[in-house]
Amino acid sequence: MASPQHPALAALIDRVRTAQERATPLAVAGHGSKCFYGGPVVGEPLDTTALAGISSYEPTELVVTARAGTPIVELEAALAERGQHLPFEPPRFAGGPGGRGTVGGMVATGLSGPARASAGAVRDHVLGATLLNGRGQVLSFGGQVIKNVAGYDVSRLLCGSMGVLGVILEVSLKVLPVAPATATLRFEIDEAAALERINRWGGQPLPIGASAWWAGMLVVRLRGARAAVEAAAVSLSARFGGERIDDALAEGFWRGLRDHDDEFFVKARAAVASNSGAALWRLSLPATAAPLALHGEQMIEWGGAQRWWCTAQSAASVREAAQQLGGHATLFHGADKSQGVFTPLAAPLDRIHRELKREFDPAGIFNRGRLYPDL
The missing domain is CATH 3.30.465.10 (Uridine Diphospho-n-acetylenolpyruvylglucosamine Reductase; domain 3)
Structure with a gap:
């Protein structure tokens, strides 16, 4: 220092x-x-x-x-x-x-x-x-x-x-x-099936390093030893019809997801800036939690454990929906922060803070x- x-x-x-x-x-x-x-x-x-x-x-x-x-x-x-x-x-x-x-x-x-x-x-x-x-x-x-x-x-x-x-x-x-090899596959699949599939794969010896679901498309990144990545890519493609994405295109996708400058986040920020009452929420849930019944547009990461929602629904309704599934919600982007950004703390945790x-x-x-x- x-x-x-x-x-x-x-x-x-x-x-x-x-x-x-x-x-x-x-x-x-x-x-x-x-x-x-x-x-x-x-x-x-x-x-x-x-x-x-x-x-x-x-x-x-x-x-x-x-x-x-x-x-x-x-x-x-x-x-x-x-x-x-x-x-x-x-x-x-x-x-x-x-x-x-x-x-x-x-x-x-x-x-x-x-x-x-x-x-x-x-x-x-x-x-x-x-x-x-x-x-x-x-x-x-x-x-x-x-x-x-x-x-x-x-x-x-x-x-x-x-x-x-x-x-x-x-x-x-x-x-x-840095892992010696990566491969990215995409699958056309609905939300419920995507959550079931990615969680089932999580219990298998597959080198899954990241996943994302948005607008009917599940994207999975394999990362690890070259032999393991290639074997998994071939197996998943053959069994589930996954399409392998070009490495350069895949790298751009994951970078955009990481830095929040891909299409989902760009659209969400535009919705927030439009004064329509929309906000971008970051929900932390058990990975196996069922699909959320919210209005708006959603993107799912971390095998189902992180769910982004761009919605105009009230803070109370978003937080209640997350709580019912055993999780919590954070206001990530939003003009109205009057209801707080982070989930209110229980009394013992509040005292510790x-x-x-x-x-x-x-x-x-x-x-x-x-x-x-x-x-």
Whole structure:
């Protein structure tokens, strides 16, 4: 980690201490590519992009440590040179300069891409983190190997915290080698049959790395050893009539799904911007949950566990539909956030959130309302 004398870190510490003294709210962000997500942005901007760069990288140990302002694309480029990658495929978005989401924002939002169901989430790959708390103190948690994580795992607690606990300064991540082979197949099939089929395949020794269903088409990505991928592709095509997609075309599809610039997400953002009352919801459900009875347009990922809905139905009705199937709903894109972005917490969890907030940020200066309206 850069020393406190590092100009960028020293400036952040000074800003935080001044804000604490004056009870001035701060809006922590990198390139701002994910400012649409979560509650409204409140406070003076606290820019982390000056604190950038890879602190250490041990390819043989599959561990990289990067500062918060490091663009994800730059980190991935360095990993690619050694045949490695971020297996959870974090979205990079196009909202910031060059569409470059940062490492800090990646962890703070906790968002993962198409491979999440097979490779794990962001939090599963965070080994350690350094945080600047609301008192202006630099704290380190975890380490650079999994066995160093003991007790309360604060570094993973930061994943999805929306920056309300402090300024993420640096993160150590577990990385993996890029798989030697991939293949993508598509099947014309309705929603119910697609859910049944992808879950049945999930219980078989098939190298399924990602899946997506939209508008009557199930798309499956196989990833792993070349022999295993080829055998599975031939078997699924022969038994279920799957059509193999050209590798270049398939790569573009998965990249668009990951970065939310494919047709479904473009149409959803346009619907939200049209002031028609539509919103894009992200529903987390048991993978085997039945199809949802909502109005609008849907896209399904993660073997049925993540279901995107672009709908004009009320927040209450969307959340109730998700709850009935054993899940919850998050408002991903929407003009009206008056009903909250994230599912309201039960009383015990709400108390834990508030106690953590008071411990790390006693003056309540960081990202007010980004996670919950009064947090």
